[in-house]
Amino acid sequence: xxxxxxxxxxxxxxxxxxxxxxxxxxxxxxxxxxxxxxxxxxxxxxxxxxxxxxxxxxxxxxxxxxxxxxxxxxxxxxxxxxxxxxxxxxxxxxxxxxxxxxxxxxxxxxxxxxxxxxxxxxxxxxxxxxxxxxxxxxxxxxxxxxxxxxxxxxxxxxxxxxxxxxxxxxxxxxxxxxxxxxxxxxxxxxxxxxxxxxxxxxxxxxxxxxxxxxxxxxxxxxxxxxxxxxxxxxxxxxxxxxxxxxxxxxxxxxxxxxxxxxxxxxxxxxxxxxxxxxxxxxxxxxxxxxxxxxxxxxxxxxxxxxxxxxxxxxxxx
Amino acid sequence: xxxxxxxxxxxxxxxxxxxxxxxxxxxxxxxxxxxxxxxxxxxxxxxxxxxxxxxxxxxxxxxxxxxxxxxxxxxxxxxxxxxxxxxxxxxxxxxxxxxxxxxxxxxxxxxxxxxxxxxxxxxxxxxxxxxxxxxxxxxxxxxxxxxxxxxxxxxxxxxxxxxxxxxxxxxxxxxxxxxxxxxxxxxxxxxxxxxxxxxxxxxxxxxxxxxxxxxxxxxxxxxxxxxxxxxxxxxxxxxxxxxxxxxxxxxxxxxxxxxxxxxxxxxxxxxxxxxxxxxxxxxxxxxxxxxxxxxxxxxxxxxxxxxxxxxxxxxx
Amino acid sequence: xxxxxxxxxxxxxxxxxxxxxxxxxxxxxxxxxxxxxxxxxxxxxxxxxxxxxxxxxxxxxxxxxxxxxxxxxxxxxxxxxxxxxxxxxxxxxxxxxxxxxxxxxxxxxxxxxxxxxxxxxxxxxxxxxxxxxxxxxxxxxxxxxxxxxxxxxxxxxxxxxxxxxxxxxxxxxxxxxxxxxxxxxxxxxxxxxxxxxxxxxxxxxxxxxxxxxxxxxxxxxxxxxxxxxxxxxxxxxxxxxxxxxxxxxxx
Numbered sequence: 001x002x003x004x005x006x007x008x009x010x011x012x013x014x015x016x017x018x019x020x021x022x023x024x025x026x027x028x029x030x031x032x033x034x035x036x037x038x039x040x041x042x043x044x045x046x047x048x049x050x051x052x053x054x055x056x057x058x059x060x061x062x063x064x065x066x067x068x069x070x071x072x073x074x075x076x077x078x079x080x081x082x083x084x085x086x087x088x089x090x091x092x093x094x095x096x097x098x099x100x101x102x103x104x105x106x107x108x109x110x111x112x113x114x115x116x117x118x119x120x121x122x123x124x125x126x127x128x129x130x131x132x133x134x135x136x137x138x139x140x141x142x143x144x145x146x147x148x149x150x151x152x153x154x155x156x157x158x159x160x161x162x163x164x165x166x167x168x169x170x171x172x173x174x175x176x177x178x179x180x181x182x183x184x185x186x187x188x189x190x191x192x193x194x195x196x197x198x199x200x201x202x203x204x205x206x207x208x209x210x211x212x213x214x215x216x217x218x219x220x221x222x223x224x225x226x227x228x229x230x231x232x233x234x235x236x237x238x239x240x241x242x243x244x245x246x247x248x249x250x251x252x253x254x255x256x257x258x259x260x261x262x263x264x265x266x267x268x269x270x271x272x273x274x275x276x277x278x279x280x281x282x283x284x285x286x287x288x289x290x291x292x293x294x295x296x297x298x299x300x301x302x303x304x305x306x307x308x309x310x311x312x313x314x315x316x317x
Numbered sequence: 318x319x320x321x322x323x324x325x326x327x328x329x330x331x332x333x334x335x336x337x338x339x340x341x342x343x344x345x346x347x348x349x350x351x352x353x354x355x356x357x358x359x360x361x362x363x364x365x366x367x368x369x370x371x372x373x374x375x376x377x378x379x380x381x382x383x384x385x386x387x388x389x390x391x392x393x394x395x396x397x398x399x400x401x402x403x404x405x406x407x408x409x410x411x412x413x414x415x416x417x418x419x420x421x422x423x424x425x426x427x428x429x430x431x432x433x434x435x436x437x438x439x440x441x442x443x444x445x446x447x448x449x450x451x452x453x454x455x456x457x458x459x460x461x462x463x464x465x466x467x468x469x470x471x472x473x474x475x476x477x478x479x480x481x482x483x484x485x486x487x488x489x490x491x492x493x494x495x496x497x498x499x500x501x502x503x504x505x506x507x508x509x510x511x512x513x514x515x516x517x518x519x520x521x522x523x524x525x526x527x528x529x530x531x532x533x534x535x536x537x538x539x540x541x542x543x544x545x546x547x548x549x550x551x552x553x554x555x556x557x558x559x560x561x562x563x564x565x566x567x568x569x570x571x572x573x574x575x576x577x578x579x580x581x582x583x584x585x586x587x588x589x590x591x592x593x594x595x596x597x598x599x600x601x602x603x604x605x606x607x608x609x610x611x612x613x614x615x616x617x618x619x620x621x622x623x624x625x626x627x628x629x630x631x632x633x
Numbered sequence: 634x635x636x637x638x639x640x641x642x643x644x645x646x647x648x649x650x651x652x653x654x655x656x657x658x659x660x661x662x663x664x665x666x667x668x669x670x671x672x673x674x675x676x677x678x679x680x681x682x683x684x685x686x687x688x689x690x691x692x693x694x695x696x697x698x699x700x701x702x703x704x705x706x707x708x709x710x711x712x713x714x715x716x717x718x719x720x721x722x723x724x725x726x727x728x729x730x731x732x733x734x735x736x737x738x739x740x741x742x743x744x745x746x747x748x749x750x751x752x753x754x755x756x757x758x759x760x761x762x763x764x765x766x767x768x769x770x771x772x773x774x775x776x777x778x779x780x781x782x783x784x785x786x787x788x789x790x791x792x793x794x795x796x797x798x799x800x801x802x803x804x805x806x807x808x809x810x811x812x813x814x815x816x817x818x819x820x821x822x823x824x825x826x827x828x829x830x831x832x833x834x835x836x837x838x839x840x841x842x843x844x845x846x847x848x849x850x851x852x853x854x855x856x857x858x859x860x861x862x863x864x865x866x867x868x869x870x871x872x873x874x875x876x877x878x879x880x881x882x883x884x
Contacts, residue, residue, distance in 0.1 A: 123623075123627075133447045137447055137451050137626065140451075141623050141626070148612050148613075148615045148619060155612065156606065156608060242462075243458075285470065286470055294462075295462050295466045296466070298458065299462045306456065306459065309455075310452075514739040518731060518739075524683050527681075528683075528707065529707050530706060530734065530735040531734075576727065
């Protein structure tokens with residue numbers, strides 16, 4: 001697959017996404033918008049498109065970075081407890097400060113996501129048997145434990161309703177004014193691009209990295225901060241999107257190899273295209289209602305993950 | 318202390334907890350509350366027993382102590398099959414024929430799946446246990462997401478009509494299905510007795526079992542069918558509790574310290590009842606938590622699972 | 634008599650056993666030797682029904698091993714594989730009792746108990762019969778498993794690398810026991826073994842395998858031969874005769 005394939009798909013899906021919805025809005029109106037149409041476009045359709053693109057691209061890249069740093073193909077925000085920790089963070093912020101501003105929620109959620117990922121990385125260091133299968137297994141379990149704590153807290157504080165809104169990623173509530181926080185991901189992604197080479201080297205192991213004069217700890221920490229920050233912002237604005245950071249980098253690696261500089265752009269584009277595609281499906285299937293993105297991605301994503309696992313075994317990797 | 322003594326002690330604790338569950342804070346309209354509580358107790362015990370029983374058999378046939386039917390996603394699959402049936406046949410049929418028909422069709426679906434599972438688990442060459450676990454857990458997510466997906470597709474009004482009857486939880490025990498469940502468990506149990514003698518030998522491993530003249534594939538296939546029937550019954554009555562089986566069977570192993578399945582199964586069943594009845598009593602009556610016992614069991618179970626994984630951290 | 638006729642076996646199109654035919658006489662020890670991956674273990678596993686064959690016929694005393702009832706076969710033939718596989722909390726006596734399963738189906742009779750006692754005494758395990766398996770040394774554990782096989786009381790006994798992980802003293806002890814089982818109790822023993830000197834000193838017949846095919850089979854003195862061994866192992870092996878035993882020097 002070439003870059004321009006992905007770009008074409010991206011543009012195609014983006015147009016579909018913008019012109020799909022209950023309010024009649026089609027390309028022929030574009031230069032002659034009525035007031036309602038203009039409003040729908042600016043407050044709903046475009047913010048939705050932007051948040052989809054950002055969420056898809058950034059979650060995929062975060063997955064890629066985490067895989068490089070842990071040197072394990074199946075580590076991602078879903079399989080390292082990052083998402084669950086971010087969700088717990090939002091819950092805690094709501095509990096402590098009933099009217100927490102989005103920025104405060106974001107900060108606390110980020111701290112939790114970072115802590116969760118750090119704990120997971122610590123567990124990884126303890127594990128002697130670094131099997132590619134074994135690590136995500138522990139990560140998934142770790143996530144389950146965190147999320148049962150969240151459920152417990154939510155029940156105790158009557159926050160179940162609120163919590164399920166981050167449990168299920170959903171783009172239908174995205175409006176201008178609610179999604180801007182997510183845009184912090186964009187500068188972070190640029191940062192990731194700058195650091196790409198260093199991540200690749202760090203991914204080759206601590207000794208190797210030090211040998212090349214790289215400050216290993218620092219690079220790893222930057223990677224983890226990036227992952228936690230992006231995950232927290234996405235979970236807060238959209239909700240949990242499972243398996244995204246896991247499957248996209250793996251698919252790209254199949255046809256593009258493993259060098260981060262070469263795969264970064266592909267990963268970002270494919271992630272955006274994939275989420276756009278899933279979102280469009282979710283909006284068409286029971287039109288005029290919508291299926292939350294987390295369900296569509298959950299079904300397709302887990303199926304793809306199983307496919308990846310079986311494929312890996314077939315080639316005896 | 319021998320395992321016989323321990324079994325008795327467990328039994329006494331279980332009975333005390335059951336009495337507490339039924340009689341503690343029994344006020345108001347006793348004629349209504351008492352039978353209701355008794356039915357709930359019966360359902361909880363039946364479920365706890367079925368899960369413990371099924372998990373022990375499953376661990377013995379697969380020869381490990383981490384793999385359980387729930388961890389492999391069997392209870393999520395049950396929910397999925399239920400949803401698919403409603404999706405295709407609509408709630409009208411449910412109302413017309415009653416929940417039990419749906420229930421029986423779902424069990425049939427589960428049996429079909431178990432034959433597929435059998436191919437995967439036992440026919441191939443040696444399987445990596447972690448591989449199976451990971452696949453199972455993701456299958457669980459897949460079934461779960463797919464269930465939600467289908468439920469969104471079902472007409473909301475139609476869905477509301479059947480939701481309560483279909484998707485039980487420990488706070489919403491499905492007592493409609495209680496009698497038919499007792500029947501199914503009884504029949505399954507009688508069928509199981511034919512294979513009971515093989516369990517101890519099976520725990521020595523596949524090769525030893527064949528060496529000692531166990532018709533291995535014949536027995537294992539039937540035991541798996543028994544397992545899925547029991548899991549279906551349990552899920553239908555009080556909904557999925559993923560880590561209950563893992564927890565109680567391992568506790569029973571540690572407590573009983575024997576290879577004799579009679580005592581391991583008995584111990585697991587009792588521990589399971591103690592955990593569910595006692596846990597529900599504590600959560601609901603004493604602490605009046607608004608959470609459910611499933612959440613707590615999954616929390617403890619999850620921790621224990623990681624502990625097991627890290628402890629048995631070696632190649633299989 | 635164990636008879637194999639044109640037996641084939643492949644894993645994913647990779648042939649591991651190709652057209653193997655052989656007869657094993659009663660009351661003898663037959664050793665299977667050959668380099669790694671020659672198919673020795675596969676062959677023994679097929680004879681003991683642990684894995685299925687793709688083609689050909691395997692019969693024991695004229696009965697096809699796959700057509701005969703499992704329980705009946707378990708009274709005729711037993712196999713001992715790697716003994717560290719069992720990790721249950723079992724005592725020696727409990728393990729040996731499992732050997733009676735084909736007869737008792739789990740309910741031990743008086744006859745069963747006697748057989749268990751005999752097997753334990755034969756392997757000199759009486760003093761430690763209530764010890765748990767995980768408390769035993771490698772040699773003791775191997776003896777416990779052999780006691781179980783003796784309790785199973787089969788005419789044919791198959792062993793897959795019984796000397797693995799044992800020191801010299803225990804290896805000799807085990808081989809002497811096997812020899813006695815043949816001489817005193819009239820058993821027929823088939824074993825996979827790596828050490829060709831043990832094979833040379835203790836077996837009546839040797840079957841040499843390479844790449845899934847039989848290179849040579851016959852009496853021990855015919856197979857332990859410089860040319861034959863060169864064929865099997867692709868290396869020059871010097872053979873010295875010491876006390877009428879052929880000893881291979883391959884260092």
